[in-house]
Amino acid sequence: MSTYFTDREYGVRPATIDSINERLWGGLFSLIQTRIGDGSFGLRFPEQCPDGNGPCGCDVQAFSRVLSAEVPWIEWPFSVNEVPDTPVILDLLEFCAGAVGEPIQGAYHSYFGHHHLSWDRDAGLVRFVADVNLLFRRNAVAYELTSTGQARRLVPQPISDALGWAMFQTGDMETDRLLEAARQRFLSPKPDDRQDALEKLWDAFERLKTLEPGANKRAQADALLDRVAAPGSGFREALGREAAELTSIGNSFRIRHSETTQEALTSLDQVDYLFTRMFAFVRVILKGTGRGG
Known part of the structure; x- marks a missing residue:
């Protein structure tokens, strides 16, 4: 030292x-x-x-x-x-x-x-x-x-600790694989790997929405959030707003898809911000539903 x-x-x-x-x-x-x-x-x-x-x-x-x-x-x-x-x-x-x-x-x-x-x-x-x-x-x-x-x-210590200690036990092998790949690639020094980490994390988020029983994806997503916070509570409403906003971000920016209507991320700071925001949300869902975190 x-x-x-x-x-x-x-x-x-x-x-x-x-x-x-x-x-x-x-x-x-x-x-x-x-x-x-x-x-x-x-x-x-x-x-x-x-x-x-x-x-x-x-x-x-x-x-x-x-x-x-x-x-x-x-x-x-x-x-x-x-x-x-x-x-x-x-x-x-x-x-x-x-x-x-x-x-x-x-x-x-x-x-x-x-x-x-x-x-x-x-x-x-x-x-x-x-x-x-x-x-x-x-x-x-x-x-x-x-x-x-x-x-x-190197990533800031709180993020490093959260990534290092997170457990992925969703009951769905593909979701676990996506989360683990996102974690490993986010720590890579290569910019392309970090972009790929963001894509895989968003893919894992979309799969998480379908892990609970329900008639359709919307009902499944609501059931997922209802397990994390009591229906009607302020925190449950906040989770719903955040899930909707993250879904909108995934559709608006070039994260999972590459349509000409989607806006490209222009810096690694933007990639890091969105990854950190999404990972925090996913970790709350995992912990709240007994799937690791």
Whole structure:
């Protein structure tokens, strides 16, 4: 964890920024270049001593060729002045995390002026993850690398807790599948996954309306809400208004369908707001009807 003065005195900045800017890219660029230079990525891409005495560094050509195949949107060589798209940078960091190890110097080879190397995988990964996450925290970016080197998005703690502890036991396998897929995709750092999470959550909401007995969908939806709050109560009326409003939002915006009459969402903030609003409503329904939550 950072021990910088501003963190100690004022607290860590809230992680609210969704994109990696030129300044942060410059720091990440330097972390990666340093590890190429000190041989850390030789764990996966070892450069062999010309005398055949074992690895002595990182084979940069092998590193770049495999990187270009596994992350085809990245430009090699990197330029500190050209910032890749944020999802591409996160793919790059995962690639690097999968290749990194702490280089351990062995015998010195005086003729070529290098040491032969071995690698401590665990120590190298821990240090790389810590260095990347420090830069993310100091720049208030809402991403982190996990201990296994996977990138994930950070969401505000109350939302994270609600998502992490929610149970989906609706009695309908497809509804449970949609809710679980929505949860996992919402935490993804990729914008397309978050849009997909919103769609799946809205699909789950529409299926929830049909889980109670009734002559038609409207009667089934009313029966569902009647189980959450007493019919005629103020809260039951509020639930009815919210259900109607959420249904209208789903029909008006490009969430589940793509008709030309539907308005597209124009920012990830809008996606996050609608997901959080719908998830709060769905969770109340699940808890109120004994279906998890």
